[in-house]
Amino acid sequence: MDESIRLLLTIIEYIGTIAFAISGALVAIENRMDLLGVILLGSTTAVGGGLFRDIIIGRDMPAMFANPSYVIVAVVTTIIVFIVMCFLKNLKVIESKAYRIGYNITDSLGLGVFVVVGTTQTMAAGVTNHFLIIFCAVLTAVGGGMLRDIMAAHIPAIFRKHIYCVAAIIGAVLYYVIIYFSNLYPLAVISTISIVVVIRYLAFHFKLNLPKVKINVE
Numbered sequence: 249m250d251e252s253i254r255l256l257l258t259i260i261e262y263i264g265t266i267a268f269a270i271s272g273a274l275v276a277i278e279n280r281m282d283l284l285g286v287i288l289l290g291s292t293t294a295v296g297g298g299l300f301r302d303i304i305i306g307r308d309m310p311a312m313f314a315n316p317s318y319v320i321v322a323v324v325t326t327i328i329v330f331i332v333m334c335f336l337k338n339l340k341v342i343e344s345k346a347y348r349i350g351y352n353i354t355d356s357l358g359l360g361v362f363v364v365v366g367t368t369q370t371m372a373a374g375v376t377n378h379f380l381i382i383f384c385a386v387l388t389a390v391g392g393g394m395l396r397d398i399m400a401a402h403i404p405a406i407f408r409k410h411i412y413c414v415a416a417i418i419g420a421v422l423y424y425v426i427i428y429f430s431n432l433y434p435l436a437v438i439s440t441i442s443i444v445v446v447i448r449y450l451a452f453h454f455k456l457n458l459p460k461v462k463i464n465v466e
Contacts, residue, residue, distance in 0.1 A: 253433045257368055260437060264361025265318050269294040269325035271355040272396045276326075277333050279400050289396055290326030294358075295319055297391030301366055301384045305373045352452045353445070355393075359412070360444030362389040363419040364437050367427070378424070385420035386413065411451040411458065419444040 272293025276286040295312040302310035312319055366388025370381050390406050390413055397404040406413040419440045426436035450456065 256434065256437065257365070260361050260441070261318070261365050262321060264358045264365060265294045265321050266325050267354045267361065268358035268392055269322040270329055271351060271358060272392070273326040273329040274333075274351055275396055275400050275402075277330070281400075283327075283330055286330045287323055287326045289399055290329070291319060291322040292399065293392040293396040294322035294325075295392065296395040297362055297366065297388040297393075298369070300391040301370065301388045304380075304384060304387070305370055305375055307373065311369070349452075352448065356415075356445045356448035357441070359389050359393075359416055359448065360419055360441035362392075363416050363444060364423055364440050367420055367423050371427070381424055382417070382420045385424070386416045389416040389420070408457075411447060411456055414458065415444050415447040415451070418447065 269290040271290075273286050273290035275293075276289035279285075281289065295318055298318075299310050299312055302312075363385050366385035367381060369388070370384040375381055375384070390404075393412075394404045394406060422443055423436050423440040426432060426439060430436075
């Protein structure tokens, strides 16, 4: 992997960190958490998935500690979101369609980016098992969101949200297949992020969900 590709992957990882930090901070604000809660929830969303991945692949030093700049970026982002929302001071903003669309876009962007990051980091660690690579890619993408939802006392989005984990799985498979057969990183990155965002947007727009058991409670 040459330096230009490394730079591209580093840039998108920061973009994903910011996107997930925003989504985590917004969830914290919706749940009326204080500044510390906003920082913790936003930062956990941004780096939690990578921590899970690094533990599974046996890294001596998880990326969030080896390169704390990602945590710093996440913390700064959450503080900015907190300040902006303090100035707005209007719950109608949170209830608006524009807010929901914006939240969905940032969350979907973070999901797509961390699918790419998870796949690349797992392969770079020397993992060759196809299923483990896909698993770690998806875990990187959804792990932070799982922690966010658990800390906010919600059922994790991957079990209830509009085709959330499925979008990550499709993106991970697509990225891995392109890299495995062609090694065209720019094409893989653009295609993966695009397909994840499009799937998530369509699911959000048309309210698409996987089948659920509907139980009548008397």
